[in-house]
Amino acid sequence: MTGTPLLEVEDLKLDLDTGSGRVAAAEGVSFRIDRGETFGLVGESGCGKSITALALIGLLRHPLSIGGGVIRFEGREIQHLSAARQRDLRGNRIAMIFQEPMTALNPVSPVGRQIAEMFVLHKGKSWREADRLAVEALANVRVPAPERRVKDYPHQLSGGMRQRVMIAIALACGPDLLIADEPTTALDVTVQAEIIELMRNLCAERGTAILMISHDLGLVANVCRRVAVMYAGRIVEERGSADIFRAPLHPYTQGLVASLPRLGSRAALGRARLQEIAGVVPAITHFPDGCRFNPRCAQATEICRTAAPDVDLLEAGGLVRCHHHA
Amino acid sequence: MKLRANLVIGGSLFALAILVGLLAPWLAHTDPVMDANLMNAEEPPSWTWWFGTDDQGRDIYSRVVYGARVSLTVGIISQLINSVIGVALGLSAGYFGGWWDDVVNALTNLMLAIPSLIFALAIMAVLGPGLTSLLIALGLTNWSFTCRIARASALSLRSQGYVQAATVLGYGDLRIMITQLLPNMLGPLIVIGTLGMGSAVLSEAALSFLGLGVRPPFPSWGSMLSEAREQITTAPWLSIFPGLAIFLTVLGLNLLGDGLRDILDPQSRSRRT
Ligand SMILES: Nc1ncnc2c1ncn2[C@@H]1O[C@H](COP(=O)(O)OP(=O)(O)O)[C@@H](O)[C@H]1O
Ligand code: SF4
Ligand SMILES: [Mg+2]
Secondary structure, three states: OOOOOOEEEEEEEEEEEOOOOEEEEEEEEEEEEOOOOEEEEEOOOOOOHHHHHHHHOOOOOOOEEEEEEEEEEOOEEOOOOOHHHHHHHEOOOEEEEOOOOOOOOOOOOOHHHHHHHHHHHHHOOOHHHHHHHHHHHHHHOOOOOHHHHOOOOHHHOOHHHHHHHHHHHHHOOOOOEEEEEOOOOOOOHHHHHHHHHHHHHHHHHHOOEEEEEEOOHHHHHHHOOEEEEEEOOEEEEEEEHHHHHHOOOOHHHHHHHHOOOOOOOOHHHOOOOOOOOOOOOOOHHHOOOOOOOHHHOOOOOHHHHHOOOOOEEOOOOOEEOOOOOO | OOOOHHHHHHHHHHHHHHHHHHOHHHHOOOOOOOOOOHHHOOOOOOOOOOOOEOOOOOEHHHHHHHHHHHHHHHHHHHHHHHHHHHHHHHHHHHHHOHHHHHHHHHHHHHHHHOOHHHHHHHHHHHHOOOHHHHHHHHHOOOOHHHHHHHHHHHHHHOOOHHHHHHHHOOOOHHHHHHHHHHHHHHHHHHHHHHHHHHHHHHHHHHHHHOOOOOOOOOOOHHHHHHHHHHHOOOOOHHHHHHHHHHHHHHHHHHHHHHHHHHHHOHHHHHHHO
């Protein structure tokens, strides 16, 4: 679908108030997601993925704040909307699921109630109607015997079941965008695959776009059509998943791809080690000058230490931010 | 679930008091106010007069039975008022924080600094004696513990995943406080409420003893004690039975509160349902 993208983020800057001044926890963050599209945001822990997601739904709280840039949802700027208008979007048009299915559900409320509440809150349904819709919603996420399960409390369900309930809650109102922040990190590997598959199918059926956030490039590339790789608060590469996987351009992305465990050794490229990239993500308050990746980058040269690379738009679509990209 | 002795004994005593209050017209032998008869004045306890009679010949048993109505009404309603005030203030203070939290904290500290009975006395002095004044005076002066508990719970619950998830799902502040926070702090609030009811029963007795409670001749346990104090040596049954009623009711509420604490505390919570 062409025309206005569903979500458009332009030059977003997120400030962190450290008490002794403001530092940019993320900056120059730009991407767009079309209706029904699957888009991934990948990067090591602490690079700014979650705060970006929170900014999108208007939930950045002190010490974090939006320091600049534009967020458009269906062509409309949403970062300055009133609290009430933002609340109308949240859960209704833009939904989000988190990493912790263990704690994201209210322990003293039956899960059916928690699903039903969404219909009451956003769709103005009566409780009777909402309770009926909740059973349907549970059936949709393939929970067996949903009419009995709605009465269960969260602690009676397994981690995987709880995450299904979270998905049912998130998709209850038929949102246009589902933000999934590390949705399966806390789950067993086998359950992970099921949940991801379920989420992908449900969203595909309904034309819901997905913004999938994870530290796991393999997982994201599997689910998403396009992927943005984030490093130390900046997007360093954004391309089609297949392209990124096959031929990463940014040295950081190359490191990520090389560290993925998979069959077919990449020894020929001299990167046989199944390892994380050496070194650690710099702290927000100590981002290095120039390219933020330079202390860990094997290809760094003098210019990398003094000048921050600009975004290079690629002919084939996508972008990369590196002085010496492949 | 293992039933605790506290819970059973306390619950039974409290239930008994409630039943007595509810069934007073059927349990009482005589009308507690009208049936004065100087022929039977100051009879000691006997088969006819279970708890004896007073100097006007009124049946003490019947008066104690009717007295349960006043004590329990005051205990339950004034504690409900306290709970509503304490929860509203504490929950919102813990949830919103900021200047509102400071205001509520200052108010709570003020309440804690003044003994609540003295405060209630002052209010009674302004409002005059009577059941309504009693409810207002006791209902406005004993919410500080509830407030503290609600505030502390809200403060710790606020960062729970499900509270944040609710924000993300578009819940408003009020909805979050009522559906996410309140149900998760009910345990300690019920315990505090039960204990508070006990202390309200005692306070009612104290205020009535001072002549500030329910006006004679209608009986309350406190006013009966007050009337009996001159005859404490000559007719001790006039003091013993209302005193015993207060003692058993308050004991019951305290045991019940302790018992509830045992089963409602957060550790045993997950095992319960
Ligand atoms: N509430 C906060 N206060 C201070 N720093 C924060 C806060 N939330 C996030 N940060 C910092 O912002 C950076 C990005 O965090 P986050 O977006 O959570 O990373 P991730 O990519 O792992 O999701 C991290 O360095 C983190 O320490
Ligand atoms: S700009 Fe320089 S330091 Fe940064 S990734 Fe590219 S080569 Fe490495
Ligand atoms: Mg995160």
